[in-house]
Each structure stands twice: as structure tokens, then as C-alpha cells.
Amino acid sequence: MSEFKFLCPVCGQHIATDSSASGTQIECPTCFQKIVVPPAPTSPSKYILSATQYIHPPAVPHAPAPPRSVSLTSRKGFGPAVFAAAALLCVLGGVIYMQCGRSSDPNPETLSDPAADSAVPARPAAVWRLNLANAEIPGAIAAGKIHDTEFVCDRAVLQNSSLQLRQSSGQRPDAEVIVYLFTNDPRDLIGKSFSIGTNDNATNPRIELRWKEDRLQMTQKFTNGLAMKLQFGEIASGKLPGKIFLCLPDSTESCVAGTFLAEFKTFLFPKHP
Numbered sequence: 001m002s003e004f005k006f007l008c009p010v011c012g013q014h015i016a017t018d019s020s021a022s023g024t025q026i027e028c029p030t031c032f033q034k035i036v037v038p039p040a041p042t043s044p045s046k047y048i049l050s051a052t053q054y055i056h057p058p059a060v061p062h063a064p065a066p067p068r069s070v071s072l073t074s075r076k077g078f079g080p081a082v083f084a085a086a087a088l089l090c091v092l093g094g095v096i097y098m099q100c101g102r103s104s105d106p107n108p109e110t111l112s113d114p115a116a117d118s119a120v121p122a123r124p125a126a127v128w129r130l131n132l133a134n135a136e137i138p139g140a141i142a143a144g145k146i147h148d149t150e151f152v153c154d155r156a157v158l159q160n161s162s163l164q165l166r167q168s169s170g171q172r173p174d175a176e177v178i179v180y181l182f183t184n185d186p187r188d189l190i191g192k193s194f195s196i197g198t199n200d201n202a203t204n205p206r207i208e209l210r211w212k213e214d215r216l217q218m219t220q221k222f223t224n225g226l227a228m229k230l231q232f233g234e235i236a237s238g239k240l241p242g243k244i245f246l247c248l249p250d251s252t253e254s255c256v257a258g259t260f261l262a263e264f265k266t267f268l269f270p271k272h273p
Contacts, residue, residue: 002018002019002040003016003017003018003019004016004017004019004040004041004049005049006037006038006049006050007049007050008028008030008031008033008035009035009050009052009053010028010031010033010035010053011028011030011031011033013028013029013030013031015028015029017037019040021037022037022038022039022040023036023037023039024036024037025037027265029159029160032172032173033053033171033172034053034171035052035053036052036053038050038052127255127257128247128253128254128255129227129247130197130225130226130227130247130249131197131227132195132197132227132229132245135227135229135245136245137229137231137243137244137245137257137258137259138257138258138259139258139259140258140259141153141154141258141259141260142156142165142244142256142257142258142259142260143256143257143258144246144254144255144256144257144258145252145253145254145255146175146177146209146211146254146256147209147211147213147218147250147252147254148252149175149211151167151175151177151256152167153165153166153167153177153256153258153260154166154167154168155168155263156242156260156261156262156263157262157263157265158186158189158240158262158263158264158265159186159265160184160186161180161181161182161183161184161186162178162179162180162181163178163179163181163230163242163262164176164177164178165177165178165179165244165256165260173210174211174212175209175210175211175212176208176209176210176211177207177208177209177246177256178207178208178209178210179205179206179207179228179230179244179246180205180206180207180208181194181205182205186240186264187235187264189232189240190232190233190234190235190240191232191233191234192231192232193229193230193231193232194228194229194230194231195228195229195230196226196227196228196229197227204223204224204226205228206221206222206223207221207222207223207226207228207246207248208220208221208222209221209222209248209250209254220250222248222249222250225249226246226247226248226249227245227246227247228244228245228246228247229243229244229245229246230242230243230244230245230246231243231244238263238264239261239262239263239264240261240262240264241259241260241261241262242259242260242261242262243258243259243260244256244257244258244259244260245257
């Protein structure tokens with residue numbers, strides 16, 4: 001097997017991989033678009049190959065079923081009999097309704113509200129604070145808000161030196177919280193914990209927010225003035241569990257708190273002398 005380089009057709013990122021990966025589908029480490037690895041060159045060339053963007057095949061709509069026709073007058077005299085029976089049922093239903101209404105409790109205070117009975121308890125909102133003294137990490141899935149938009153993490157990824165918490169409705173994340181950690185191997189984070197306050201003088205991890213506004217991709221970065229608790233457990237089933245409490249000093253008080261289960265993801269990058 002030999003190594004060759006190619007470009008991402010969306011963002012132009014240089015990616016290197018083995019010839020055995022030709023024709024497979026991967027995710028670009030920069031723009032997270034799904035691309036197909038091009039065939040390996042058969043001879044040395046000064047030109048760099050380009051991958052192709054993976055396009056999901058459109059779903060084929062199902063044809064609606066033809067409506068069934070029902071005949072109410074299959075034989076002579078059947079139609080009037082049906083209408084007479086329906087009228088009788090209506091009369092009986094009205095009598096039963098009146099009797100039930102008289103026997104019910106007239107006191108409105110004892111009546112239950114159907115909407116209140118069927119209400120589903122709301123997800124507890126993450127509390128924004130820059131003081132970690134009394135900060136508690138909830139046991140639910142990591143959630144909060146990014147620029148006044150609700151955020152719920154549905155996928156966590158440990159890629160090289162970054163922890164990525166994503167919310168997606170399709171193939172590309174709609175919103176994302178990225179924590180850049182100072183490590184060369186994500187497995188070094190096993191059992192580690194971080195506690196960073198707004199007045200800490202140590203080198204803080206860089207935080208990046210990504211979200212959409214009117215179909216535009218927005219990005220905001222933070223290097224200080226933030227508060228974060230980050231804890232990692234032990235690997236289970238090939239994934240690394242963790243907890244996070246993160247509050248950022250933006251004008252909308254963006255924050256995320258809860259648990260996550262991160263998967264490991266690595267890429268081969270070009271080797272520089």
C-alpha cells in the first residue's frame with residue numbers, strides 16, 4: 001500500500017491516505033462534508049487529485065393508494081334504512097350525554113385540566129454562571145443554548161485534539177460546540193478533569209461556537225473570560241463518557257451543561273518535513 005494526497009472538493013483541505021482507501025466515503029476534518037476518496041494515481045504526478053462530494057440519492061416518493069368507493073345503496077331500500085338507524089343512534093347519544101352531565105360534579109374546582117394531565121415535563125435549562133463554586137453538572141444529555149437558540153447534543157466526537165459536541169438535523173451539524181484541548185492523542189484524556197475559571201492565568205483551551213443564522217454559517221471563538229468544568233471517565237464499548245459545564249461571556253450568555261458519550265475519530269494528514 002502507498003500513500004497519496006488529494007483535496008477536499010468543498011473547502012480545499014489537503015488530506016493524505018493509503019491507496020487501500022480509494023473509493024471509500026469519509027468526512028472532511030475541516031468542513032465535515034462527506035466525500036469519496038479518489039482512485040490512487042498509477043504513476044507519480046505533480047498534480048494533486050481531488051475527491052468528489054458524496055450526494056445522498058433522493059428518496060423516491062410512493063404513489064398514493066387509489067381511494068375506495070363505498071356504495072350506500074347496494075340494493076333497493078337499503079339507503080333509507082341506514083339513515084333511519086343513524087338518526088336513532090343520534091337521539092340515543094343525546095339522551096346519554098344529558099344523563100351523564102346531570103350526574104357529574106358541578107364544582108369546577110374538582111375538574112382536571114386535560115392539557116395539564118398530558119403535559120410533558122420540560123428539559124431543565126442550563127444555568128449560566130461564571131462562578132464554578134456551586135456549579136453542578138446535570139445527569140441529562142448535554143444541552144443549553146447557543147445565541148438564544150436551543151442546543152441539544154446528539155453526537156460527541158473526539159478528533160485529534162478537539163472535543164466536538166454537535167446538534168444535527170442532516171448530514172452537516174446545525175450547531176456545534178468545539179473545545180480545543182492541548183493533547184496529541186485523545187486517549188490521553190481518559191480519567192482527566194479540567195476546571196477553568198474566568199480569573200485563571202493558566203493557558204486555557206480555545207472554545208469555538210458554530211451555528212446558523214438565515215442559512216449562513218456563523219462562528220465565534222473564546223480564549224478567556226469563560227467558566228468550564230470538563231470531566232472524562234473510562235472507555236466503555238469504544239467510546240469515552242464525559243461531563244461538561246460551560247458558560248461563555250457572550251452577550252446572549254451561551255451555555256451547555258450535561259453528559260456526553262464521545263466517539264474517537266482520526267484522520268491522516270500530509271506529513272511535513
